[in-house]
Amino acid sequence: MLNIDTLREVPLFEKLSDQQLQWLLEQGTEVWREPGEIHRHQGEPANHVFVLLEGQIRIVQKIGNQDTLLSIYDTKTLFGELPVLMGLEYFWASGRAVTRCHIFELPNAAFWKLLSSCTCVMTTILRTMAERVQEVQTMSQHREKLVALGTLAAGLAHELNNPASASRRAVGQLRETVQVLQPLTIKLNQQQLTGAQKAFLADLQKDTLKNAKTSPKLDPLTQSDREDEITQWLEACNIDDAWKLASTMVTAGMNIDLLENVKANVGDELLSNVLTWIKVTLEEMGLLEEIDHCTERISILVEAVKEYSYMDRAPLQEIDVHKGIESTLTILNHKLKQGVEVHREYDCDIPFVSAYGSELNQVWTNLIDNAIDALIDGVGKQENAPTPTIRIRTCCEKDYLLVEISDNGSGIPPEIQSHIFEPFFSTKGVGKGTGLGLHIAYRVVVEQHQGDLRVFSEPGNTRFEVRLPMNLSYSNFQVNRSQS
Secondary structure (H helix, E strand, C coil): CCCCHHHHHHCCCCCCECHHHHHHHHCCCEEEEECCCEECCCCCCCCCEEEEEEEEEEEEEECCCCEEEEEECCCCEEEHHHHHHCCCCCCCHHHHHHEEEEEEEEEEEEEEEHHHCHHHHHHHHHHHHHHHHHHHHHHHHHHHHHHHHHHHCCCCCCCCHHHHHHHHHHHHHHHHHHHHHEEEEEHHCCCCCCHHHHHHHHHHHHHHHHHHHCCCCCCHHHHHHHHHHHHHEEEEEEECCCHHHHHEEEEEHCHHHHHHHHHHHHHHHHHHHHHHHHHHHHHHHHHHHHHHHHHHHHHHHHHHHHHCCCCCCEEEEECCCHHHHHHHHHHCCHHHHCCCCEECCCCCCCCCCCEEEEHHHHHHHHHHHHHHHHHHHHHHCCCCCCEEEEEEEEECCCEEEEEEEECCCCCHHHHCCCCCCCCCCCCCCCCCCCCHHHHHHHHHHHHCCCEEEEEEEECEEEEEEEEECCCCCCCHHHHHHHHH
16 A cells, blocks of 8 residues: 555655655555556657656657667656656657556646645756756667668668669660670671662661650650551561561651661662661660669769768868758658659859758758658648649848748648757657657757758748858857757
8 A cells, every 4th residue: 555655765755744745645646567568658648747666667669660768767766757847748658567567646737736846856856857858869869860861771772773673674685685786787797788888877877876865755646656657667568577676666766768768778688687787776775875874873872872971071061052952852762752843943153151061961851851751641642632842942141041941731730830849849640750850950050050940831831941151160160069
């Protein structure tokens, strides 16, 4: 049976009078939790604080499908006070009993009255709170960065896999094409060709490859009609596999007049071999261009990662904000492909700014990633909704560089806009975020760069404004970085 002597054994309550302890007993309730049992789930209302009278309890935060251990509390310890003191409505973590736990639950109203009436309790709790907030915040910030890194790494792997796989397929097809093209070229060289015919074939190859690069892409109906037209012409000339040749020739911009010219210059006997040679040559060139495109894409991704992380560079440097934003968009391209458009309004005349490039890129990542999530979860699921769109605008504003990142999502409710930069505050569902992304962005912009970060939101338009000073000295950077 719980009594005032049991409560007095708790260091937090040891200086309270018998009358105060008796009042606590009347306000609270005692519960027991068996090993492995959840005491409070993450996302439940934060309407009590707790005193662990006996046993051991683990505090775990669930993010996605993973559980992160935040702390382990032992006997005679107060816990669950952080969400209450920080004004949060819900617990950001779950408490699970490690051993059989005897827990005293105190409603929020009684807890606040205890703080206001007992200076010794208030002093102890506030000191403990400051230590715990620092520990939890540091751990969660590391976790936030690891989660962001994992998300970026997964997206980058997906982006790299596509061009790498396409390049590998193209190499295989190119190998088969070369095995066909070489014997065919030798066969043509063995024919009794006149000088004029050899010159014609050389020009034909050069002109066909040139035209193929500039040939406009046809709509499916026009493409089909022209393929049928060329197929009929080829079949009339007794060309085998006419339908295979027709598709390549139409794509390359060839027409009946050109084919008639080829026939007139090489004759009926050589026509089939010449057209097959042209077709295989076009396929070879197309595969080479595909490989070139794939390797260029891989190179762009690698360069984006280098730009994003500012590898092999000093932390503080003169940076091009546009490059940082573009590298961030490249890294997040796998999420943008879900139907989100990006409109850019860059002021190309803005100067470079002194900044910590990799940390500033965390700001762009958090703001753009949040906008994508808001659009995919909101606008993207509505019927007859506008196209999910992110707008990024840059300009000079007196002594500041202004970067606006906005989206046409459902907006942030007015009642929570003043809280979104607070640590652990999140508008996402339970387990979908740590509530530190915007807080980290705020610290990087305001504390490290002496800038400003604001939000303006209404249905259909949520806009984050980042202002960075363009004339900030190195010494100021050092001071701010050491304090953050």
